[in-house]
Amino acid sequence: MDPPQVTVHSGPEVYDVLTLQAEHRSQSVWNGTLRGEKACLHPRRTDHELWQHLKHRPLHPRILDYFGRCGFRGVVEVGCVPYDWGVITALIERWRPETHTFHMRTGEATITLQDVELMFGMCVDGDPLLQAGARDISVQGWQQLIYELTGWAPDENCFTGVSRLYVGSLVAYMDGLDAITDQSTEVNVQQRVRLYLLWLCGGTIFPDKSGCKLSLDFLLDMRDLSTMGTQAWGASALSYLYNCLCRASMSAASDVCGFLSLLQVWAWERLIPMQPSLRPPREPMSPHTALARKWTRCRVRQNEVRGVLAICRDVLDNLNDGQFVWEPYSETIINGLPEWCRRGRDVWMAQTPLICGIYREWHMVDRVLRQFGREQHIPGPCTTFDHLHFKRDKRFRVTQQDIHYFEFMAAFWAHRRDNIIRAELLIEASRPRLEYFDWYHRHSRIFIGNPTHDVDRGYQHMAGRHEALARGHQNSYKLALSVGNDPTASDAEKVLAEKFSRISVESMTAASLGTRLSFAPDYTPPTEYEEPPIVPVRRRQRQAVHRDEVRSRGPRGGRGQHRVDHRLVDETCTSISLWREPPIY
Incomplete structure (x- = not known):
């Protein structure tokens, strides 16, 4: 008799956050339409x-x-x-254009202005790169x-x-x-x-x-x-990287570009299973250099996960709290770096748009407060995001509405110090409130790999099987508690229920999943699992362009392109009529 298939709900249960799930790369991986060579993105560099x-x-x-x-x-x-295609692809499968964060098993995380400046010393606080004209x-x-x-x-x-x-x-x-x-x-x-x-x-x-x-x-x-x-070259680099990650996270993407060196060292710095070992340098490293240099000078390829997408994906599907470093930069490390690696510290926690020419991408600090040692609350909706904001590029004709939008974004950046997120310090290291975990598990995509997919050879996906066991312990624990609190239950039944609950607690704690016993296992049964709602995609339409205008742009290749004027911001504009009050936490 064949064993029953492992059935796991991948999430989310509620689609008010991940509104693009139907178009997302993770959906195609789960459905089996992205498998084998097609599943791995090709990082581009020049x-x-x-x-x-x-x-x-x-x-x-x-x-x-x-x-x-x-x-x-x-x-x-x-x-x-060096780029690790498996690690980069596995991370992008968890990148969400709706929030500009990676949806990990342990919570949302992202690359911030702090990472850019400490790792590479690029300026993150200054005039934006508008590329006017x-x-x-x-x-x-x-x-x-x-x-x-x-x-x-x-x-x-x-x-x-x-x-x-x-x-x-x-x-x-x-x-x-x-x-x-x-x-x-x-x-x-x-x-x-x-x-x-x-x-x-x-x-x-x-x-x-x-x-x-x-x-x-x-x-x-x-x-x-x-x-x-x-000039804020570091903020511009992060804006462009955000845009590239958003595009690459869609099912149709096959390549990814942007400042992938930043993404790679961010993964090494925070994901313990992905970290190479560091051997002592032959000569002492200069204290006057950026932090990322340690990852390119002294790596030892030994026990870290690398190279194979299936393994990298499964590691992230199995990730627990102890395997993600929320605060890799201690005060000692920060103060030991040169001044040019920390001069923008005042804006590291600014909730603001990042500007790189026509690319304007939001820096969503309120969703990753644990990266700054703060208490993580349930974040509000991303009302500042258009569903397909990352589709805007140089090929689009700019309307008057776009000009007003870019003016607003430039004004918001100019007032970035007025939009620093304030939140209480985290009391227990790396452990957010239980209500956040409960909310996150219902609104996030927890699993990428589908355990029901048969693998003829090579690595076998294990996260789904681990989740099935965890879900069973979670349900057993809740059932045992209900028996223990039932006034009609006999003493023998209550003793037996206490033994079952203790077994579940010990097993879940040993697997670093004890937190999940504190909220209800309200997973939707796989038989009732609904496909994510499809967001209507606005297709780019051809527009009437004078032939001299097209000719003035020179050869482009492919279909006809349209002019975009980068002189979108009136630098004398001080009006902030579109301003919304910054959130206060």
């Missing part, structure tokens, strides 16, 4: 040649000095971070600007479309340049710095999914190197 170049031609101290003043020293010193520049305009700022005059065949450059063209030019020396002119040094910054931004921090092209939009913010250090 910086392999950059790190090889720097390996053979180390940066001169004069260039490093400019990198420090511009806020990119940490990224260069950390260097090339980027779409008004023609290929000839970009050629002139590149020559003025870098001394390089690329041919038109170096461009793809209007505002992107083939990385191979930049590599060939950089390899042919003479090295910077103490005798080099200041102009030559600044030109070389901009070339490296363009390569670093387009290849590591803001890469697209092409794998071979660099965006020129960021060159506009490199005209004055003396002011780059006052």
Whole structure:
């Protein structure tokens, strides 16, 4: 006789938070439409040649000095971070565009401004990157600007479309340049710095999914190197990464881009099963560098989970409180870092939109308060989110409504210090209130892997089986309590019920699941499980565009594209009529 199938409710039971579940990657994994090679996302990057170049031609101290003043020293010193496709994909399967958080077994978690600044030393408190006027520049305009700022005059065949450059063209030019020396002119040094910054931004921090092209939009913010250090490049990098994670979390995605080095070291820092061992460095590491450098200099591949998506997914499905580090940065660690890694501390807990050109993504601190040592409450609805906010990109025509929206977001960022989340300190380390756990288990996607899927060979998914056992103990415990509290039960029945309840408590506690015995096991039976409601998708429609306007943008490839003006914010606008009062906790 064959054993019965393991049936587990994956969640959520209530869809008022995860409104995009029907379109989400986790739904396709559960239904079995994303399996095998199709299930693993392909991280895209355009910086392999950059790190090889720097390996053979180390940066001169004069260039490093400019990198420090511009806020990119940490990224260069950390260097090339290897990507683990299995870990990155497993995390994105738990990323929710509705909340900008990872929905872990232990609660919501996310990458914050604190992580960006401590890990890579990038500035998170300053003027936003608006990239004003980027779409008004023609290929000839970009050629002139590149020559003025870098001394390089690329041919038109170096461009793809209007505002992107083939990385191979930049590599060939950089390899042919003479090295910077103490005798080099200041102009030559600044030109070389901009070339490296363009390569670093387009290849590591803001890469697209092409794998071979660099965006020129960021060159506009490199005209004055003396002011780059006052701009919120770290906040912009996080905004762009949020947008890329939202897009990659949809079922149709096959690639992911963005500042994935940040995502990778965030996983190493917080997920204990994913952490590589660290061997003592051959020479003491400098106290004047960013925190992420330890993960690229002293790793030992030994017992950590890596590489295989099925294993990484199952580890996250089985994750318990003791395996997630909510506060990896102690005061000792923070104070031991250089000042440029913690100068934005005042805004780490700001609930604010993050701005990167046309990308405006919310920093949802109120949902991850345990990462700051605060008591986690049941968060309110994400009323600031449009269901498909991450679909907005450069191909969209901007309406007057969009302009008002961007003005509001820029004004909100300008008042970010007025929107710092205030919450009481967490009394018991990493343990939120029970009512939060009860709410979270009903509104979150707990499981990604489906235990009913047969696996012919390789790793066998175990989280569903563990959950079936836990659910059985939880129900037995509640049943034993009801018998013990029943005045009509006999003494023998109450003694037996007490034994059953003690067995359940001991078993659940040993499995680090004792908290679940404190709230009702109100899971929907699998036979009554409903498919998530489908959110209507607004398809992009073709719009009438004058043919001269299309021609002015140059070749793009694919279907016709439409102009987007990045000059969306009236910098003299002080009106905050759309302002909503910040939440007070």
